[in-house]
Every structure is written in C-alpha cells, then in structure tokens.
Amino acid sequence: MTQLGELSLWIALLMAAWCATLAVQGAYMRRDPLTSSGARGLFAALGFTALASAGLATAFLGDDYSLRYVAQHSSLNVETFYKLCAFWSGGAGELLLLSLLIAVVGSGAAFHSLRRDTDRARAAFTVGLLGFILAFALVATGFALNPFTPLARTLQDGRGLDPLLRHPLMLVQRPLTLLGIAGSAAPVAMTLAALMGPGFDRAHVARIRASVLLSWSVLSVALLVGVRWAYVSPGLRALLERSPAVLTGSALWTILTVYLIIAELREASRSPRTHVDVMRRRAALVLVGGGALLCIATFAARALTKNYDAQIGDGEKYSAKDSWGHEWTFTSQGASRLEREGDDVIAVALMPTRDGARQPFITSESRQYYGPGGLDIYPPQTVPGIRGTIAQDLFVVLADAGDGRAVLRISFRPLVELVWAGSVLLALGGLLLFWPPRERFAA
Numbered sequence: 001m002t003q004l005g006e007l008s009l010w011i012a013l014l015m016a017a018w019c020a021t022l023a024v025q026g027a028y029m030r031r032d033p034l035t036s037s038g039a040r041g042l043f044a045a046l047g048f049t050a051l052a053s054a055g056l057a058t059a060f061l062g063d064d065y066s067l068r069y070v071a072q073h074s075s076l077n078v079e080t081f082y083k084l085c086a087f088w089s090g091g092a093g094e095l096l097l098l099s100l101l102i103a104v105v106g107s108g109a110a111f112h113s114l115r116r117d118t119d120r121a122r123a124a125f126t127v128g129l130l131g132f133i134l135a136f137a138l139v140a141t142g143f144a145l146n147p148f149t150p151l152a153r154t155l156q157d158g159r160g161l162d163p164l165l166r167h168p169l170m171l172v173q174r175p176l177t178l179l180g181i182a183g184s185a186a187p188v189a190m191t192l193a194a195l196m197g198p199g200f201d202r203a204h205v206a207r208i209r210a211s212v213l214l215s216w217s218v219l220s221v222a223l224l225v226g227v228r229w230a231y232v233s234p235g236l237r238a239l240l241e242r243s244p245a246v247l248t249g250s251a252l253w254t255i256l257t258v259y260l261i262i263a264e265l266r267e268a269s270r271s272p273r274t275h276v277d278v279m280r281r282r283a284a285l286v287l288v289g290g291g292a293l294l295c296i297a298t299f300a301a302r303a304l305t306k307n308y309d310a311q312i313g314d315g316e317k318y319s320a321k322d323s324w325g326h327e328w329t330f331t332s333q334g335a336s337r338l339e340r341e342g343d344d345v346i347a348v349a350l351m352p353t354r355d356g357a358r359q360p361f362i363t364s365e366s367r368q369y370y371g372p373g374g375l376d377i378y379p380p381q382t383v384p385g386i387r388g389t390i391a392q393d394l395f396v397v398l399a400d401a402g403d404g405r406a407v408l409r410i411s412f413r414p415l416v417e418l419v420w421a422g423s424v425l426l427a428l429g430g431l432l433l434f435w436p437p438r439e440r441f442a443a
Contacts, residue, residue, distance in 0.1 A: 001054070001055050001058040001059070001062075002055055002056075002058070002059050002064055002066075002067065002148065003055075004051065004055055005051060005052045005053075005054065005055015005056055005058070005059070005148060006052070006055065006146075006148035008048040008049070008051035008052040008055065009048070009049070009052040009096075009138065009141065009142055009146075009148065010142060011048045012044075012045045012048035012049040012051075012052060012099070012103070012134075012138055013045075013135060013138040013139065013142060015041045015042070015044040015045035015048060016041070016042065016045040016103075016131050016132075016134040016135035016138055017131070017135050018037075018038065018041035018131075019038040019039065019041035019042040019045065019127065019128065019130070019131030019134070019135075020038070020128050020129075020131035020132040020135055021038070021128075021131075022034045022035070022037045022038035022041065022128075023035050023038030023039065023124050023125070023127040023128030023131060024038075024124070024125065024128035025038075026038060026124045026128075027121045027122075027124035027125045027128060027196075027197065028121075030120070030121065032120060032124075034124075035114070035120070035123070035124040035127060036114075038124075038127050038128060038131060039110050039111070039114060039127050041131065042103070042106055042107055042110050042127065042130060042131050042134070043107050045103055045131070045134055045138075046100075046103035046104060046106075046107045049096075049099050049100045049103045049134075049138070050100060050103075052096060052100075053087075053096055053097065053100045055148070056069075056070075056087060056093065056096060056147050056148070057084065057087055060073075060074055060083045060084065060086055060087055061080065061083055061084065063076060063083075063158075065151070065154055065155040065156070065157065065158050066150055066151055066154040066155075067147070067148060067149065067150060067151070068149045068150065068151050069090060069092045069093065069147040069148075069149065070086075070158060071151060071155050071158040071159060072090065072158065072159050073086040073089045073090050073093070073158070073159070073160075073161055073162075074086045074158045074159075074160065074161060075157050075158040075159060075160035075161070075342070075371065076157050076158070077160070077342030077343075077370075078158075078160055078161050078166075078342075079166075081168075081171075082161050082165075082166050082170070083161075084171075085161070085165065085166075085170040085171055085174075086161045086165075088174045088175065088178070089161055089162065089165050089170070089174075091145045091244065092141070092145035092146065092147035093147055094174070094178060094244070094245050095137065095140055095141040095144075095145055095147075096141050096147055097175065097178055098137055098178045098181060098182055098245075099134065099137040099138050099141050101175075101178055101179050101181075101182035101183075102133060102134050102137050102182040102185050103134055104182070105179075105182045105183050105185055105186055106130035106131070106133065106134055106185055106186070106189075108186075109126065109130060109185075109186035109189065109190070109211070110126065110127045110130050112207075113126040113127065113190070113207075114127065116203075116207070117203075117204065117207075118203070119197060119198050119201075119204075121197045121198065122193050122194060122197040122198055122204070123193075125192070125193035125196050125197050126189050126190050126193040129188075129189035129192050129193055130185060130186070130189045133185045133188070133189060134185075157371075159371055159377065160342070160369065160371050160377075160378070162239070162378065163343075163367065163369045163378050163381040164233060164235055164236050164239050164381060165239075167229060167233060167236075169225055169228070169229040172225060173222060173225045173226050173229055174245060176218055176219075176221055176222035176225065177219070177222040177223075177226070177245050177246060177249040178245055178249075179218050179222075180215050180216075180218035180219030180222055180249055180252070180253070181219075181245070181248055181249055181252060183211070183214055183215030183218055184212075184215045184252055184256070186211040186215075187208045187211040187212045187215065190204065190207060190208050190211065191208060206436055209260075209263055209434075209436050210436060212256055212259055212260060213260065213431070213434050213435065213436070215252075215256060216253065216256040216257065216260060216430075216434070217427075217431055219249050219252060219253040219256070220253065220427045220430070220431075221427070222249060223249070223250065223253060224420075224423055224424070224427065226240055226246060227423075228420065232384065232386060233383075234382055234384060234397065235381065235382070257430075260430075260434040261434075263434070264433060264434055280432055280435060281432075281433065283429075283432055284429045284430070284431075284432035284433035284435075285429070285433070286429070287425045287426070287428050287429030287432065288425070288426055288429035288430065288433065289429075290422070290425050290429075291421075291422040291423065291424070291425030291426035291427075291428075291429055292422070292426065293422070294418045294419065294421055294422030294425065295418075295419050295422040295423065295426070297415060297418055297422075298415045298416065298418045298419035298422065299419075301323075301414040301415040302413075302414075304323040304324075304414045305323065305411065305412065305413050305414065306320070306321065306322060306323050306411065306412040307409065307410070307411045307412075308320045308409070308410040308411070309407070309408075309409055310330070310407070310408050310409075310410055311405055311406070311407050311408075312330065312332040312350075312405065312406055312408065313332065313404055313405045313406075314332055314333075314334035314335070314404045314405070315331070315332060315334070316331070316332055317329050317330065317331050317332075318330045318332075318410075320410055320412075322354075322392060322394075322412040323392055323412045323413075323414040324391065324392070324414070326354055326355050327354070327355055327356075328352055328353065328354055329352065329353045330350040330351070330352050330410065331350065331351045331352075331353075332348065332349075332350060332406060333348075333349040333350065333351060333361070334348070334349075334404075335347065335348045335401040335402075335406055336348075336349075342369060342370055343367055343368060343369045343370060344367070344368045344370075345365055345366070345367050346365065346366045346367075346398070346401050347363050347364070347365045347366075347398075348363065348364055348365075348398050348401055348406045348408065349361050349362070349363040350362050350363070350385075350396065350408075352394070359387070360387065362385040362386075362387055362394065362396050363385050363396075364382070364383065364384055364385040364396045364397055364398035364408065365382070365383040365398060366380050366381070366382055366383075366398050366400075366401070367380065367381045367382075367383060368380045368381075369381070382397055382398060382399075384396060384397045384398075385397075388416065388417050389417065390415075390417050390418070391414065391415070392412050392413055392414040392415065392416065393411075393412075393413040393416040393417070394410075394411075394412060395410075395411040395412075395413055396408055396409070396410050396411075397409045397411075
C-alpha cells in the first residue's frame with residue numbers, strides 16, 4: 001500500500017499538470033472539449049491524491065517504520081487514535097493533506113464553474129488555475145517534503161508523537177486550518193480567471209464572495225479551536241506559533257477579513273434591497289457588538305487575576321483568596337504515580353473549599369513520555385486542572401512533586417469563559433454581516 005501511495009502521488013501530479021495545460025488551452029482556443037478533458041484530469045488527480053493519503057495513513061496505522069516520516073512521528077506505544085493524528089503532525093503530512101483538500105475544493109469549484117459560469121473562457125481559466133494550484137502543492141509534497149521517503153534500514157520502533165500534540169483537538173484543529181487554506185484556492189482561481197478573461201460581472205463577484213466567506217468561516221473555527229487548545233495545554237502556544245500551517249492560516253484569515261470588510265462597506269454604501277438584508281445586518285451588528293463587549297470585559301478583568309505559588313505537603317492545607325474576595329482552602333490528597341508503557345504520570349489531587357463550602361476535586365498531572373529504549377526524548381508535559389465558571393477559572397498547574405510535598409501554581413482567572421462566548425458571538429456576527437445580499441447570492 002505504501003508503494004501504491006507514492007506512485008499515486010506522482011500520478012496525481014501528472015493529472016494536475018494535465019488539467020492546467022488542457023484547460024488553459026481550451027480557454028485560449030475556445031474549445032470546450034479541451035476544458036472538459038482538463039476538468040476530468042482534476043477529478044482524476046483528486047482520486048490519486050486520496051490514494052496517496054490512504055497509503056500514508058495505512059503506513060501509520062500499520063507501524064511501517066521503513067518510512068522516515070512515520071518513524072519520526074509515531075511509535076508502537078502511541079494509541080491508534082493518535083497514530084491517525086500523526087499523519088498531519090509534520091510538514092510532509094500537512095502538505096499531503098493540504099493537497100488532498102485542495103483537490104476536493106478544486107474539483108467542487110471546477111464542477112460549479114463549468115455549470116454556472118456563463119462565460120466559457122473564464123470557466124476554463126478557473127479550471128486551469130485550480131489545476132495549477134494543485135500541481136504546485138503536489139510538487140512541494142513530492143520534491144520538498146516527500147512523506148514516502150524510505151530509511152536506509154527499517155526500524156523496530158519510531159520516535160513517537162510529540163506529547164503536546166496528543167490531544168483530541170488534534171483531530172480537528174489542524175485539518176480545519178488546512179481546509180480553510182485549501183478553500184482559498186477557489187476564490188484565488190476565480191479572481192485570476194476574471195482578470196485573464198472577460199473580467200467581472202455581478203454573478204461572478206457573488207460566487208467569489210461566497211467562496212471567500214466559506215474559507216473565512218472555516219479558518220475562524222480553526223483559530224478559535226487552536227486558541228482554546230493552547231489555553232488548556234501550556235507549552236502548546238510556542239509550538240503553534242512555529243507551525244507553518246497556523247501562521248499561513250492566520251495570515252490568510254486576516255487577508256480574507258479585510259476583503260470581506262471592504263466588500264461589506266461597498267455594499268453598505270448602497271440602499272439595502274430587501275427587508276431581510278436590513279434585519280440580517282442589524283442582527284449581525286448586535287452579535288458583533290455583544291461579542292466585542294464580552295472580550296473587552298475579559299481583558300479588563302485580567303488585572304484582577306490572582307496567582308499563588310504554593311508548596312503543600314500531603315494532607316496539608318493552603319489558603320488563598322480569589323479575584324472576588326472569596327476565601328479558598330486546598331487540601332492536598334498526596335501524589336499518585338501511574339507507570340504505563342511509554343509514559344509515567346504523576347498526579348496531585350486537591351480538595352478545595354470556597355468560603356467553607358466543599359468544591360469538586362481538582363487534579364493536575366505531569367506526564368513524562370518515553371521513546372524507543374525508554375529514553376526521555378521529550379520534556380515532561382503538564383496537564384493543568386481547570387474548573388471553569390462564568391465568574392472565573394480555577395487553574396492549577398503541577399510544577400514538581402516528591403518527598404511528600406507538591407509545588408503548585410494556583411491561579412484565579414476572572415471572566416475567562418466570557419472571552420470564549422464573545423469570540424463565538426464575533427464569529428457568528430461576522431458571518432451574518434459578511435453574508436451576501438439575497439439577490440447577489442442568488443446570482
């Protein structure tokens with residue numbers, strides 16, 4: 001399956017180049033059969049890219065350590081769920097998945113353009129440019145970061161997945177980011193096709209705006225998920241800030257936001273055509289305003305944050321006061337240690353009380369992951385204990401534990417939950433605000 005996957009990668013590149021060449025020729029020569037052949041090449045490239053992706057996924061799930069990429073990002077003690085996530089944990093897998101998503105988006109956009117665009121030359125240019133974008137992604141995958149590069153000798157075990165990436169959100173955050181990036185291929189191709197062909201008309205502009213809005217929405221969700229993940233996993237922020245996918249997605253989100261704002265300002269300079277559009281804009285402004293107020297309130301409340309560095313012996317109590325003046329006590333239940341294949345877990349549980357009223361237990365962990373031969377090739381990962389309410393988050397981080405004592409950082413962070421609610425309101429408000437008017441969308 002691995003050899004089939006690599007072969008499929010090169011065939012997909014050939015099909016994408018076929019698409020770009022024939023579709024552009026069809027546009028210049030005004031020959032629909034050439035354009036149709038190019039579109040079929042794009043659809044074939046989608047199939048072969050899917051086969052290449054299936055080949056790499058099979059290598060991860062089958063522990064095929066003859067591939068350098070698999071050996072670097074997986075190991076025998078990695079759970080099956082995270083072996084699948086390891087597919088896109090590195091640059092080579094990200095490029096292959098991005099190529100697959102570009103093929104999916106490109107095939108859908110090409111099919112839609114050929115059916116809906118009344119200008120055949122512009123539709124042909126759109127198909128050709130989508131093939132060129134896919135070919136560029138496949139060239140980068142095959143020549144720069146080929147995930148099917150073999151090792152000189154097959155290893156018995158791999159290095160393992162970075163512990164910071166062993167989180168359920170890894171299943172959605174990175175693919176959503178790559179899907180948002182891939183989604184931008186459609187408006188880019190349609191815009192360039194209009195510049196190369198007969199220009200823009202109202203229906204074509206509406207299709208571009210709709211595709212931009214779709215890509216912007218996916219990237220907005222991906223960024224929100226990423227920020228939430230970085231909040232609950234200390235140390236992940238530095239990793240995300242170095243990720244090419246995250247950096248590209250953030251920059252692209254900013255560009256798309258500016259485009260949508262300009263498009264909305266141009267639209268707002270004209271009289272709304274329907275009562276529905278007027279109500280939609282009003283609802284959007286309410287959501288955006290409410291979300292902005294919640295975010296501002298959260299950032300203003302950061303000055304009230306309380307942090308305590310505590311050393312607590314087993315069975316001892318530690319007293320603290322939260323941001324709103326409530327008295328808390330934390331009774332250590334002692335440290336417990338769990339040794340599993342591939343990792344050791346040290347956990348410290350605290351029994352908190354608030355103004356004398358007992359609260360649910362809160363536990364923080366320190367996890368040490370081991371690579372082949374029991375080597376601690378990754379630094380320990382801290383898993384904080386979090387108890388969130390509307391008023392504040394109780395955030396407990398285990399720094400050290402041993403000899404009957406634990407070193408903890410206890411934080412009271414006010415109104416943190418409001419920033420998540422505010423961000424969701426901003427995203428929903430932006431979606432409503434940027435939504436094309438009914439008559440333009442219908443065009």
